[in-house]
Amino acid sequence: MVRLIGAAAPRxxxxxxxDLHQLFHYPFMVHAFVAGTIVAVVAGSVGYFVxxxxxxxxxxxxxxxxxxxxxxxxxxxxxxxxxxxxxxxVGAALIGALGKRLHGRDTVxxxxxxxxxxxxxxxxxxxxxxxxxxFSLLFGEILGISVRDVWVIGIAGAVTVGVLAAIYRPLxxxxxxxxxxxxxxxxxxALSIGFLLLLALAVTAAIQVVGVLLxxxxxxxxxxxxxxxxxxPGRAVALCISSSLIFxxxxxxxxxxxxxxxxxxxxxxxxxxxxxxxxxxxxxGGLASGIQRSPSPVEPSGASRx
Amino acid sequence: MAGAIIDAQSLGVSYxxxxxxxxxxxxxxxxxxxxxxxxxxxxxxxxxxxLLGLLYPSAGSVSVLxxxxxxxxxxxxxxxxxxxxxxxxxxxxxxxxxxxxxxxRWGIGWxxxxxxxxRQVAEAVMAVGAEAFAGLPIGTLSGGELQRLALAQTIVGGxxxxxxxxxxxxxxxxxQVAVSxxxxxxxxxxxxxxxxxAHDVNPLLPVLDKVIYIAGGRLTVGRPExxxxxxxxxxxxxxxxxxxxxxxxxxxxxxxxxxHAHPHDRDRPATVGx
Numbered sequence: 001m002v003r004l005i006g007a008a009a010p011r012x013x014x015x016x017x018x019d020l021h022q023l024f025h026y027p028f029m030v031h032a033f034v035a036g037t038i039v040a041v042v043a044g045s046v047g048y049f050v051x052x053x054x055x056x057x058x059x060x061x062x063x064x065x066x067x068x069x070x071x072x073x074x075x076x077x078x079x080x081x082x083x084x085x086x087x088x089x090v091g092a093a094l095i096g097a098l099g100k101r102l103h104g105r106d107t108v109x110x111x112x113x114x115x116x117x118x119x120x121x122x123x124x125x126x127x128x129x130x131x132x133x134x135f136s137l138l139f140g141e142i143l144g145i146s147v148r149d150v151w152v153i154g155i156a157g158a159v160t161v162g163v164l165a166a167i168y169r170p171l172x173x174x175x176x177x178x179x180x181x182x183x184x185x186x187x188x189x190a191l192s193i194g195f196l197l198l199l200a201l202a203v204t205a206a207i208q209v210v211g212v213l214l215x216x217x218x219x220x221x222x223x224x225x226x227x228x229x230x231x232x233p234g235r236a237v238a239l240c241i242s243s244s245l246i247f248x249x250x251x252x253x254x255x256x257x258x259x260x261x262x263x264x265x266x267x268x269x270x271x272x273x274x275x276x277x278x279x280x281x282x283x284x285g286g287l288a289s290g291i292q293r294s295p296s297p298v299e300p301s302g303a304s305r306x
Numbered sequence: 307m308a309g310a311i312i313d314a315q316s317l318g319v320s321y322x323x324x325x326x327x328x329x330x331x332x333x334x335x336x337x338x339x340x341x342x343x344x345x346x347x348x349x350x351x352x353x354x355x356x357l358l359g360l361l362y363p364s365a366g367s368v369s370v371l372x373x374x375x376x377x378x379x380x381x382x383x384x385x386x387x388x389x390x391x392x393x394x395x396x397x398x399x400x401x402x403x404x405x406x407x408x409x410x411r412w413g414i415g416w417x418x419x420x421x422x423x424x425r426q427v428a429e430a431v432m433a434v435g436a437e438a439f440a441g442l443p444i445g446t447l448s449g450g451e452l453q454r455l456a457l458a459q460t461i462v463g464g465x466x467x468x469x470x471x472x473x474x475x476x477x478x479x480x481x482q483v484a485v486s487x488x489x490x491x492x493x494x495x496x497x498x499x500x501x502x503x504a505h506d507v508n509p510l511l512p513v514l515d516k517v518i519y520i521a522g523g524r525l526t527v528g529r530p531e532x533x534x535x536x537x538x539x540x541x542x543x544x545x546x547x548x549x550x551x552x553x554x555x556x557x558x559x560x561x562x563x564x565x566h567a568h569p570h571d572r573d574r575p576a577t578v579g580x
Contacts, residue, residue, distance in 0.1 A: 052395075054392075165413065165414050166412055166413060167412065168413060168414040168415075169408050169409060169411050169412065169414065169415060170410060170412065172405065172409070173405045173409030173410070176397075176401075176405065177402070177459075179386040180384060180385070180456075180460075182360065182377070183358045183377070183386075184378055184380075185377050185378015185379070185380075186409060227394055227396065227397075229396060230396060231396060231397060231398040231441075231443065232397070233401060234414075236397070282394070282396075284443070284446045
């Protein structure tokens with residue numbers, strides 16, 4: 001992991017303008033913030049659906065499948081990112097094709113995951129190179145991110161967010177009520193595979209920042225928070241995106257001024273936020289409902305955009 | 307039959323080589339209220355899946371609203387058996403109802419298109435008497451409340467036929483009667499035909515026009531008092547079944563206690579013939 005070059009570690013002056021100026025002084029910090037911002041938006045927008053569709057295991061599996069792909073990419077001499085992208089997309093298509101229904105798909109995911117990890121271990125024996133490459137994939141390497149990586153993340157992210165916006169309402173329907181949606185003519189199978197492919201893209205992007213092992217902090221935790229707080233899906237997605245932005249930005253800012261690795265900081269902030277939300281009352285009334293109460297009981301989402 | 311909502315002629319269904327039921331001939335007229343009864347695994351949900359176009363019949367013919375069944379028929383409102391809802395989910399019940407209108411549209415929906423939609427949703431919510439709880443988190447709603455919201459989601463699209471899979475299951479007796487009457491009132495007000503799967507016919511007796519009893523691989527169709535008789539049921543189940551009536555006209559089926567004790571399994575093909 002790239003640490004700051006130079007004598008003394010920077011210290012915050014608590015003058016916001018000067019601190020921000022200092023923070024963005026080095027190109028690697030600018031790259032990190034750009035990449036982190038894109039990833040937070042992508043992961044946040046996918047995250048609510050990961051939670052609604054109870055696809056946390058799929059997200060986990062896709063990131064490990066992607067890891068196997070990345071080691072394959074290195075082993076065979078093309079780029080790790082390309083291997084990661086290819087393999088997670090193939091894994092997503094396989095899981096989607098084999099697991100017909102949303103419910104009871106875990107065994108399919110586990111089977112595909114086991115085979116991919118087997119492939120990964122084979123790839124790793126082929127490439128007897130530096131272990132730090134593997135380490136950065138596992139824990140992320142946002143501070144060493146290149147301009148090319150930023151482009152890869154940006155394109156993967158734009159495709160993910162664009163397609164997600166296009167299928168937003170049918171996907172929501174299929175996620176909340178698969179049987180009714182299917183009877184209503186919503187293509188639930190195609191949506192299921194499509195969402196897994198989007199998830200693979202989001203995973204590819206997010207791994208660059210937080211790595212394989214810490215990916216849940218951005219793909220699942222914001223969704224879990226939004227699920228417990230929001231009365232409308234629009235608000236939930238907005239909260240998902242903004243909370244993952246805060247985790248990433250805060251993590252980057254604090255890591256700059258401290259000894260803590262950024263992955264640890266992001267996961268720590270996410271976990272703390274989740275714990276705080278869990279402490280809120282969650283009954284029929286409850287604080288969470290009080291935030292969004294409106295005069296009419298029929299339509300409490302008076303400010304809804306849709 | 308001309309103008310029938312559903313017209314089935316010698317209809318049969320099988321999973322692979324195993325026949326679920328066969329030679330079913332019946333019609334459902336506009337506005338008719340039909341209960342589908344029968345033991346677990348007899349193929350009641352299978353019948354709905356055929357009408358929804360999710361399952362192809364293996365024999366005979368069926369038309370729904372004058373056409374072959376097809377997926378995504380907006381003229382059919384379908385409420386499947388309820389699955390448990392994530393208690394953490396704080397999404398408002400109205401969001402479920404809203405998906406009855408917007409769930410098939412692409413995109414995220416544009417700002418400003420909300421007012422007519424909100425009116426539509428509010429109207430459906432009022433029609434099922436869910437005003438008091440429709441805005442509450444889905445995860446906190448009871449079975450009866452969820453059932454009413456599911457009905458609201460269904461009628462918001464203005465269907466001509468309602469297909470309801472065990473809407474009375476896991477409701478207490480008072481709610482069973484209330485939901486039965488609610489469905490009947492909605493159907494009458496909106497001119498909808500209803501086909502409803504149930505285990506217990508009693509909450510439905512006041513509103514029922516027709517019974518389809520599925521057992522032993524065939525369908526018996528008729529008025530409740532014609533079908534639910536000791537003779538008919540004994541023949542259907544190949545067992546000694548008695549139908550008793552109390553002073554208020556309610557029917558009690560005796561001799562099938564084992565049948566109704568089975569855990570319900572919707573995907574199990576018919577193995578009737580006890």
